[in-house]
Amino acid sequence: MSKQQPPTYGGQALIEGVMFGSKNHTVTAIRRKDDSLDYFYVPKEQKPISTKLKKIPFVRGIVALVESAGIGSRHLTFANERYDVMPGEEVEPSEEETSKLGMIIGVAAIGVLSFLFGKFVFTLVPVFLAQMLEFMAPGKTAQILLESFFKLALLLIYISLISMTPLIKRVFKYHGAEHKVINTYENGLPLTVENVQSQSRLHYRCGSSFLLFTVIVGMFIYFFVPYDPFWLRIVNRILLIPVVIGVSFEVLQFTNGLRNIPVLKYLGYPGLWLQLLTTKEPDDDQVQVAIASFNKLLEIEEQGIENVEILKSTDAVVHQNTATVN
Structure with missing residues (x-):
């Protein structure tokens, strides 16, 4: 009898909270202004x-990213609208302002479009920068290497700049808390603050690693397509965006499968190095929020959403999180 694979969980850091997701459910826990927790499903x-x-x-990578962008936008909207508002003072949209279906479609569309816009900018700007320096780096190989260098530089500069803001610094701490909780679960330890804090804030399946892999994978793919004339290079870069995304997703999954194999585990290290910028060591309070979010997801999976109270604006933090994960 084949051994059943354990479920895979992912997550996303939010403003003052963490979202965790499984195959069928996504749950967010955020810290409210009065220090209580609020949940969103x-x-x-x-x-x-x-x-x-x-x-x-x-193909699955593209589908997963589009789905994640849509769902993630809804969780982001929830966190942004409630984290700094006292419970009971929320302004809920009326039926006249927007229908529930329209709101869901609108937020999902914004998330997908934002992702695509960022990907276009991230892909095309380095092409123009490299072309401007063609007199210094002529030829296909030199141009692709220079383009990839600019792409990596833009990524690092962007992350470094936004990490200087207090708000993003806290988000990056919640990002670290998210990874620590996942690592605790995958290592079969009880979800306590002490256990979670002892884990690494880095994880092989992180979206930050995926971003870095798009740079590396894109560089190799570009060697197999026409380079001249310049307009064709631009067209190729646009048309190859889904290809780069799809291949990068497979590389991410591949390196995750090798993380416990000596020597081969180092293939995923470049992505982990980038996470040193996108994650920070969380405080205990932030770890408590992440644990609460993950525990709520486990509760939903075990009991069903119809049997779990999920929207509780005054749910106090439980300091004794003793759910054991085997």
């Missing part, structure tokens, strides 16, 4: 088309 709808596409290598 969004189901993952298993549509037949997306379910089939997720089984196709190099």
Whole structure:
């Protein structure tokens, strides 16, 4: 009898909170202004088309990213609108202002479009920068290497600049708390603050690693497509965006599968190095929020969403988080 694979969980850092997701559910816990916790739940709808596409290598990554952008935007909106508001003072949209379906579609669309816009800028700006310096680095190989250098530099500069703001610094701490909770669960330890804090804030499946892999994978893919004329290079870069995303996703999954194998585990280290910028060591209070979010997700998976109270604006922090994960 084959051994059943344990469920895989992912997450996302938010303003004053953490979202965790499984195959069918996503849950957010945020710290409110009065130091209480508030929860938000969004189901993952298993549509037949997306379910089939997720089984196709190099295509499943694109589907997963689009889905994550849509769902993640809803959790971000929830956190942004409530973290600095006292419970009971929230301004809820009326039916006249927007329908529930319209709001969901709108927020999801914004998330997807924001991701695509950022990807276009991140892809095309380095091409123009490299072209401007063609007199110093002529030829296809030199141009692709220079383009990749600018792409990596832009990524590092962007992360470094936003990490200087107090708000993003706290988000990066919650990002570290998210990874620590996942590592605690995957190592089979009880979800206590002490255990979680003892874990690494880095994780092989992190989206930060994925971003770095798009730079590396894109560089190799560009060697196999036409380089001249310049307009064709631009067209190629645009058309290859889904290809780079799909291949990078597979590389991310591949390196995650090798993380416990000596020597081969180092293939994922470049992504972990980037996480040194996108994660920070969290405070105990932030770890408590992450634990609460993950415990709520486990509770939903065990009991079903219909049996779990999820939206509780005055749910105090439970300091004795003793859920054991085997």
